[in-house]
Amino acid sequence: MKVLVCISNVPDTTTKIAFTDNNTQFNAVGVQYIINPYDEIALARAIELCEGGKGTVTVINVGDASTEPTIRKALAIGADDAIRVNAAPRDAYFVAKQIANTAKDGGYDFILTGRESIDYNGSQVAAMVGEFLSIPSVSIIKKLDLNGTSATLEREIEGGKEVVETPLPFIASCAEGVAEPKIPNMRGIMSARTKPLAIVEPVEITKVAEVKSYETPAPRGQVKLIDAGDVSKLVDALHSEAKVI
């Protein structure tokens, strides 16, 4: 069995987000980068399913050379090998095209991603890759089990869940519940340095979207404190002042 896991290189969750050049560029100064937390869940499940010689896990990242520490981290966690598509990930369409192009002749039984990256929050790549490869895509899953030539997935829906069965190959985007992220052990960290990391060049496609600028949310006014002994004042304020109840 061969599994491909798509990983994104994102700012650590504790990062204070700021921008430069008139709010057109993300300020990466002093920012620590990590594997996108949802992708770590996908990676953990892929490793679990391949344990005991049942298969191999390949990770793929679209990024320049600066993302290699993140790729090595994935190898330390337990991926067998890695592919880096040597290009800045300019938008989801571009990234999905690169992944699909690399995966199409790879013979993967299934492909996993995280539900979305925590930087651009597109949640687009998985379903786009599915469409590029003409394979089923299931977005935002909470559970994944294999049964021979098919897989049973639990998908989140508003106010509940849906259980679906899909034939292999397929692509799914993983959310919390699919697996617990794994922490690399010493042996993993040592072996990560020598595991294969292939670098492939991107295919060019027409640009469809571009970030023109960013903004941070407007700060809120001063908090209005209400005495703990007089909570009815809060109810009054929410009704007559904030008008939300």
Add this chain to the structure above:
Amino acid sequence: MSVLVYVENAEGKFKKSTFEVVSYAKEIAKQLGTSLTALSIGNVADSALAELGKYGAQKVLSVSNDKLKSFVNQAYASIISSAAKAEGSKIIVLAASFSGKGLAPRIAVKLEAGLVDGAVELPELTGGKFIVKKNAFSGKAFAHVELTSEVKIISLVPNSYKVVEHPETATVTAFESTAAESDFGVMIKDIVRASDKISLPDAELVVSAGRGLKGPENWAMVEELANLLGAATACSKPVSDAGWRPHSEHVGQTGITVSPNLYIAIGISGAIQHLAGVSSSKVIVVINKDPEAPFFKVADYGIVGDAFEVVPQLIEAIKKFKEVA
């Protein structure tokens, strides 16, 4: 040339988020001087389809087919794409719901379209450009994304655009499914919906609690408060990690991002990752016994006090308010 809006239903009924996308798409159509066509897939009554006229749809295409009664991602994407082609639509709008997030990217590839997933405002249309504001960095920022492709797709975050009435007479027409047999690879085995629960991503009011509640056995008062208000319940990451509450209630940077009218946070200190998930809430109330809790810095109203004393009092106060109102 009409704007096409995909109108999602849940068990044959439209939700508020559907009327939001119709209102949003109508405003875009108006600004571009064109008409609005809605597309419905699944078994929805003609009367419900005609009601979309109230929010500005002039034409409603309806695909009614037992095979398509429940959401089949690939088949739905094929149908929406062919409807867009048939209508000559260059702009497609849908909700950033769980289904919408699966659909929009597939449609984008089929139509070679740029996609903004998670729009929070109307597009800026000055100077022939098409720029859409969306959530980025999980609520810590917004990005303004220009779509440069001929066909453009926008998915709209629930509760970020108001339902606006714009009465039109909607003509309902049947639309033939164009889905291929190969689009039906994924089979639905079971759908489990907690009918008494309000869905968190759509909720207008949210009551959320954190580690300050000390244990899962203390959630009864959170649920009572939520029920009284008609609110969804939510929690912080440590709470869902500890298994006190399901992951589907986890709000924050690695959980669900919400934008309700009111977010009440009980016993949550306000770590940066949690604040990211709630920053677009319109009004935030924080109840915490620690006056130094960072959450107070981003709150509109705060009560410094013990949740186990404040929440029961708040429940009583709301009961009294409901009696009078």
